[in-house]
Amino acid sequence: MARVLLFGALADVAGWREREVEATAISSLRARLAADDATLGQALQRPGVQVALDKALTRGDAPLGPTTEVAFLPPMSGG
Amino acid sequence: MSVHLETAPLRPGEMLDRFTAGRSETGAIVSFTGLMRAEHGAADTLYLDAYPGFTEAEIARTEAEAQARFALQDSLIVHRHGAIAPGEPIVFVATAAAHRRAAFEAADHLMDYLKSRAPFWKRSSGPAGASWIEPTAQDLDDAARWDVVPWDVAPAAEDAG
Numbered sequence: 001m002a003r004v005l006l007f008g009a010l011a012d013v014a015g016w017r018e019r020e021v022e023a024t025a026i027s028s029l030r031a032r033l034a035a036d037d038a039t040l041g042q043a044l045q046r047p048g049v050q051v052a053l054d055k056a057l058t059r060g061d062a063p064l065g066p067t068t069e070v071a072f073l074p075p076m077s078g079g
Numbered sequence: 080m081s082v083h084l085e086t087a088p089l090r091p092g093e094m095l096d097r098f099t100a101g102r103s104e105t106g107a108i109v110s111f112t113g114l115m116r117a118e119h120g121a122a123d124t125l126y127l128d129a130y131p132g133f134t135e136a137e138i139a140r141t142e143a144e145a146q147a148r149f150a151l152q153d154s155l156i157v158h159r160h161g162a163i164a165p166g167e168p169i170v171f172v173a174t175a176a177a178h179r180r181a182a183f184e185a186a187d188h189l190m191d192y193l194k195s196r197a198p199f200w201k202r203s204s205g206p207a208g209a210s211w212i213e214p215t216a217q218d219l220d221d222a223a224r225w226d227v228v229p230w231d232v233a234p235a236a237e238d239a240g
Contacts, residue, residue, distance in 0.1 A: 012211075
């Protein structure tokens with residue numbers, strides 16, 4: 001079970017900020033989230049949305065462990 | 080050098096007093112406090128979303144770069160997240176250096192980064208509703224002032240030999 005975190009506008013789109021999701025890779029996690037909520041699936045694909053695994057930015061696909069924290073980060077706005 | 084996220088209101092005067100205390104080799108301390116504007120009644124709440132752990136670590140990387148670039152002796156960055164009301168401090172930055180120019184420039188640099196590229200997501204709410212805010216063109220231009228200019232980068236090796 002990956003621990004999925006959404007920030008900013010992505011959390012508004014989804015209606016949740018944190019959820020446990022069964023997935024073994026980022027690609028299958030994206031597919032699972034899109035199957036549950038097509039609007040969120042599209043929002044996660046928008047340019048500028050970054051992914052962090054256990055608080056480190058990553059690119060492309062990557063395997064997920066049973067306790068990996070996956071954060072989807074919209075474009076950062078500064079404070 | 081330290082970076083902190085806070086949900087409680089900031090007390091800039093107390094933070095500056097603590098930052099200033101006990102320095103015998105510092106010639107200059109510059110501090111900056113950013114406040115939330117009401118935009119003449121258009122904004123009543125600023126909500127700043129942060130990713131605790133990640134947000135501080137990303138800011139600390141830029142803080143470390145600034146320390147090396149401006150020969151800072153010390154710096155402190157304290158940033159609110161959560162719901163913020165007009166007039167409340169959003170961010171406090173203090174820099175300490177042997178001489179004033181380094182302290183001024185480092186504080187300016189850190190604030191331009193914090194306003195445009197730091198890992199926050201902000202939503203402004205008011206009588207007309209709520210919306211997520213992107214950095215302004217001015218914020219991005221301000222931050223770009225500090226980027227390394229292309230002619231400072233070593234040329235590609237293709238001309239070698």
